[in-house]
Amino acid sequence: MTETTDSVTFDDLGLDPKVLKAIKDVGYETPSPIQAEAIPPLLDGGHVVGLAQTGTGKTAAFALPILSRIDLSQKTPQVLVLAPTRELALQVSEAFEKYASGIRGLHVLPVYGGQGYGVQLSALRRGVHVVVGTPGRVMDHIEKGTLDLSELRFVVLDEADEMLNMGFAEDVESILSGTPDDKQVALFSATMPSQIKRIVKRHAPDATEIKVKSTSTTAANVEQRFLKVAHHNKVDALTRILEVENFDGMIIFVRTKHATEEVAEKLRARGFSAAAINGDVAQVQRERTVEQLRKSKLDILVATDVAARGLDVPRISHVINHDIPTDTESYVHRIGRTGRAGRSGVAISFVTPRENHLLRAIEKTNKTTLTEMRLPSVSDVNAFRVSKFNDAIGQAMSDPQIGLFRELIEDYERNNDVPALDIAAAIAVLSQDGQPLFLEDMPEPLRQPTKERSSERKGRERRGFASYRLEVGKRHHVEPRQIVGALANEGGLSREDFGKIDIKPAFSIVELPVDMDPAVLDKLSGTRISGVLINIKQDKFDRGHKRGHTGPTGSPNKTWTATGGSSYSGTKKPRHKKRDQA
DSSP states (O other), X not given: OOOOOTTOOGGGGTOOHHHHHHHHHHTOOSOOHHHHHHHHHHHTTOOEEEEOOTTXXXXXXXXXXXXXXXXXXXXXXXXXXXXXXXHHHHHHHHHHHHHTXXXXXXXXXXXXXXXXXXXXXXXXXXXXXXXXXXXXHHHHHHHHTOOOOTTOOXXXXXXXXXXXXXXXXXXXXXXXXXXXXXXXXXXXXXXXXXXXXXXXXXXXXXXXXXXXXXXOHHHHTEEEEEEEOOGGGHHHHXXXXXXXXXXXXXXXXXXXXXXXXXXXXXXXXXXXXXXXXXXXSOHHHHHHHHHXXXXXXXXXEEEOTTTTTTOOOTTEEEEEESSOOSSHHHHHHHHTTSSGXXXXXXXXXXXXXXXXXXXXXXXXXXXXXXXXXXXXXXXXXXXXXXXXXXXXXXHHHTOTTHHHHHHHHHHHHHHHXXXXXXXXXXXXXXXXXXXXXXXOOOOGGGSOOOOOOHHHHHHHHHSOEEEEEESOOGGGTOOHHHHHHHHHHHHOOXXXXXXXXXEXXXXXXXXXXXXXXXXXXXXXXXXXXXXXXXXXXXXXXXXXXXXXXXXXXXXXXXXXXXXXXXXXXXXXXXXXXXXXXX
């Protein structure tokens, strides 16, 4: 590992003069630690494995040395960069073009799903030097014979762990296996799971390993808070926070695609400028939405982790984890959307009673303490509304039309014998467009959640269960914890609301309370697990009323209980003792 100091400059790294000029034109002065350590070995032709979080300058760390060694005379692709999402692929492509501003004739092509093949095919036929793409679309081109990797010189895996988490492991291996043996590999990842270690061993032997520890520079600029709130009160709590927080741009993170649309719609109904972004939204619309956020035509983006990957909008002052992430790395990535480039930011996480362990894990892993915040009261919201009302009056006083309206009010006062104060009040009423100025009658359930009394808990334990069928099963690689997490999150259910879970090849049977509120089923109607619409409905066989049930043929079924791991029904014993955990 190279020792870096603040005195190292880009001039010291041996970059091509044209590339050096481009980065100086951009305004870069000194390399970040990952850049200072990765650029020299990449310039020397060696493999590099970089362990670093998002926001450490990874893109420049591999783009600058690659551009310094590019051969413009070669018309087949020389560089392939694989990225997990369309947003990140576009971001990396733009960075390459920016750093190559002084290299005439260099062509960079982003390839990703959601964009028509026509543009990509035309560019590939003309000849490109750098291809930046998502694994799925790159595989499509390889299979169609439209992407020639036979003369590839450089391969970059950006955010490799995220690509594997998204299920691209086989695609990545297939792509790499079809590239020349003498290619140079650069791999960047926040973590180093066993799958990535195998890729490194096979495709990047003797690589220079660079570890850049998280210096918490992003976290240091981000005020991190949490609010304890019941699931069904989240939207009402969110609207109160939006009323009193002085924010510029904001991203609200949720767990599911369905939730992005649901939360955005509820915010719009409350008068906020909000839009949803998820994997189902067409790419053109996604790009338009992000551009609206960037240009202040939109204030709030409701997104999933994958949809917001690589998103960099400087005006994002707040990140709200409407659904707290289930892993600490996602938390780091999420709050990294604010507090960038030395700016300050705010991150607020909603924590339901059963999510306290996630909060503790985040604090332990990141060696930080989130500050518990108080839910803004009705008085807080109303005081803020009065303040905004006063500010609006002050701004209107400097409007050039103030003289014209003064004359109109004087005429009205004279002709109708009405005091000017009453006229001003009537105009204020008109400005509210029928909406009350003050917040009233906020639902009582917004009180902070309290510990369930033992009598209530015992009553819940005594009630019966009914069986519900979900159209998702083993073939969709679903696990009990995913079922519990999705149903609990979307329906506001607690752990005690789940009985046995029986996962079949094509569907699953889940025991839920027999007296469950029909409104909960309505909430669950649009739920997806592993991308599949579960289409929940009561099982016609109603298997859940009997414990220790057997399958239709009497053979033992492996089931899972929310309180005790896996169990087996029937007379046969399982061949192994491995337990499924929720």
